Amino acid sequence: MAVREAEPVGSLSEVREAGLDREDLLGIYRNLLITRGIEERGHILYKQGKIPGSFYTGRGNEGAAVGVATAMAPDDVGTPLHRDMGVHVTRGVEPWRIFAQYMGREGGPTRGRDGNVHMADARLGMIAMVSHLPAMLPVAVGCALSFRIREEKRVAVGWSGEGAMARGDAHEAMNFAGVRQLPVVFICDNNQWAYSTPTHLGYAVEHLADRANAYGFEGVVVDGTDVLAVYREAKAAIEKARNGGGPTLLELKTLRMEGHAVHDDAFYVPKELFEEWAKSDPIERFRTWLRENADLTTEEEEEISARVKKLLNDALSQAEESPQPDPATLLEGVYATPEDLDTPHHK
Amino acid sequence: MAEKTYLQAISDGLRQEMRRDNRVFVIGEDVGVYGGAFKVTLGFQEEFGPWRVIDAPLAETAILGAATGASIMGMRPVAEMQFADFISCGWDHLVTVAAKQRFRAGTPVPIVVRLPSGGGFSGGPFHSQNPESSFAHIPGLKCVCPATPEDAKGLLVAAIEDPNPVLFFEHKHLYRRIKAEVPDERYVTPMGKARTHREGDDLSVITWGAMVYTAEEAAKQLEDDGVSVEIVDLRTVMPWDKEAVLESVRKTSKVLVLHEDNRTGGFGGEIAATIAEEAFEDLDAPVKRIAAPDTPVPFAPVLEKAFIPQVEDVVKGIRELAEY
Numbered sequence: 001m002a003v004r005e006a007e008p009v010g011s012l013s014e015v016r017e018a019g020l021d022r023e024d025l026l027g028i029y030r031n032l033l034i035t036r037g038i039e040e041r042g043h044i045l046y047k048q049g050k051i052p053g054s055f056y057t058g059r060g061n062e063g064a065a066v067g068v069a070t071a072m073a074p075d076d077v078g079t080p081l082h083r084d085m086g087v088h089v090t091r092g093v094e095p096w097r098i099f100a101q102y103m104g105r106e107g108g109p110t111r112g113r114d115g116n117v118h119m120a121d122a123r124l125g126m127i128a129m130v131s132h133l134p135a136m137l138p139v140a141v142g143c144a145l146s147f148r149i150r151e152e153k154r155v156a157v158g159w160s161g162e163g164a165m166a167r168g169d170a171h172e173a174m175n176f177a178g179v180r181q182l183p184v185v186f187i188c189d190n191n192q193w194a195y196s197t198p199t200h201l202g203y204a205v206e207h208l209a210d211r212a213n214a215y216g217f218e219g220v221v222v223d224g225t226d227v228l229a230v231y232r233e234a235k236a237a238i239e240k241a242r243n244g245g246g247p248t249l250l251e252l253k254t255l256r257m258e259g260h261a262v263h264d265d266a267f268y269v270p271k272e273l274f275e276e277w278a279k280s281d282p283i284e285r286f287r288t289w290l291r292e293n294a295d296l297t298t299e300e301e302e303e304i305s306a307r308v309k310k311l312l313n314d315a316l317s318q319a320e321e322s323p324q325p326d327p328a329t330l331l332e333g334v335y336a337t338p339e340d341l342d343t344p345h346h347k
Numbered sequence: 348m349a350e351k352t353y354l355q356a357i358s359d360g361l362r363q364e365m366r367r368d369n370r371v372f373v374i375g376e377d378v379g380v381y382g383g384a385f386k387v388t389l390g391f392q393e394e395f396g397p398w399r400v401i402d403a404p405l406a407e408t409a410i411l412g413a414a415t416g417a418s419i420m421g422m423r424p425v426a427e428m429q430f431a432d433f434i435s436c437g438w439d440h441l442v443t444v445a446a447k448q449r450f451r452a453g454t455p456v457p458i459v460v461r462l463p464s465g466g467g468f469s470g471g472p473f474h475s476q477n478p479e480s481s482f483a484h485i486p487g488l489k490c491v492c493p494a495t496p497e498d499a500k501g502l503l504v505a506a507i508e509d510p511n512p513v514l515f516f517e518h519k520h521l522y523r524r525i526k527a528e529v530p531d532e533r534y535v536t537p538m539g540k541a542r543t544h545r546e547g548d549d550l551s552v553i554t555w556g557a558m559v560y561t562a563e564e565a566a567k568q569l570e571d572d573g574v575s576v577e578i579v580d581l582r583t584v585m586p587w588d589k590e591a592v593l594e595s596v597r598k599t600s601k602v603l604v605l606h607e608d609n610r611t612g613g614f615g616g617e618i619a620a621t622i623a624e625e626a627f628e629d630l631d632a633p634v635k636r637i638a639a640p641d642t643p644v645p646f647a648p649v650l651e652k653a654f655i656p657q658v659e660d661v662v663k664g665i666r667e668l669a670e671y
Contacts, residue, residue, distance in 0.1 A: 109453075110451050110452055111453075120452060122419075128454065135439065135440060138409050138411070138412020138413055138440065139444060141409065141413050142412055142420070143417065143420050145374075145401075145413050145417050146417040146422045149372060169440075172409035172412070175409070176409040334486045334487055335487065336449040336455035336457070336511050340510055341510045
């Protein structure tokens, strides 16, 4: 079970074999634009002083996030991180709620209790991340464990960055999942920089996916800027897990195209590296592919862009109207009540 | 109704819950084939199978994290730390994820973590601790410390029913030493309701866990001296029954707070401060605390005896208070 490096995706027929029709492809393109659009507007909100605390984006990771989320079935669950806005978008979180979350408003998924991308919509099968990465990997494994106990054909997807793969949680989660061959797929967003720490100071193997071997499952390295390759590999891994084949570790290689957070100008990343990876922008790359392989017309492109622009502008207005949380409610919800368990999952 | 040990009561309560609710499962180290280090889950794997009595790798974060994930997916996991001391390896998960998920993300985490805790048999620094105060400090967690077999069963059922992460501290020194009548049927002992272990008029001892029996022995010894001691067993440290404590203090006017955990930052400090804030004018003496000194739990029997509050320490403390 040596690590495998995934091939790029070629023709439309190959994509069709992987289960995507033209409408799906345009949907992916739209989700990529929404993802980047949300984060670009986030920058503006931040500069306007409307976002308290810090602000994090996943620029360069849009293809990786949207690709994986597109491969998940509606009943599958996941624990996306702060570079994975595309997962929330693909799962259907309304953009206005994301802007409200950024601004700490009542309408955000955490109602101002937590900030930036520490959010998820449980109704859409997502579980909100914490800062202590990769603390959500064992949680994803637990979701998979429940599917295995109940013999449900569902899959959990757990995310980590390459930096957090140095922590023990990653080892404990992957080891347990491997031992029990649980239906979980581990995604490692390898964007080459853990804050200012480069990969060679984070791990000593050539690929992080090499580690999968030690846990008894397959590791695959994928170009994370190739949304279709990410989709194909994620789909294969998810369906393998669903059918009892156990976990897979997918290492999605990208470059973090901005600083760790908005305050960080990433001076430590060589300029040439940015220039090199800018040629492989996931959105540009996919747009070109759509033109060459799926007859994307200029009219279609403009129409999709215009719709996304309107969606996001409307979302911004709606978010700005969302009230501040009421300090009188601060003490609420520290402890759950039995009524809180009245969810589809807990029945 | 039958006489059962504290350990049997926990085991019976857990088995009963697993029989009536197939969402309940057990996960921990050596809980399956071996039946648990203390045999609480002996015979469970034969009855419920290897996917409901899960022998996990030696990895506390994986055990607790998996419990959290499964609970969010609708299961009711009961995780066992082989010794309460090892919860330090899972501290981050409990405090960072499980405790805060409801507050910040609206997601309840209904897990129970069973924690064989406490000293008294030379377990040394890593098999004897009582870390309940550390967790009582964390908003979002509940801490249960039963003293009697009946409470051990009823509070375990309550913990499994509760929609929050509940740390269930079961005192190892009570496991086989304490026997009492336990109802056979299912019942729930509510959290946050203290129990008067012994009625008295002259002073109150506020305590929980194994120290209930240390206090009881001291109270018996003082009967001949004409000192009437009331013992309030908190049963749960978070939430804790402030009203019951204040009521007892108002009745007796003198109070000793007793626990087996270290003194500084121990939960007794919170109780003493609350009494000072809310019942100062009812007091006829300063609030007194007896707790373990601020050292790790020592190994050698003579040292451990010097560490864990003994009956004679409590007798002395009560006498001082009575004479004040």
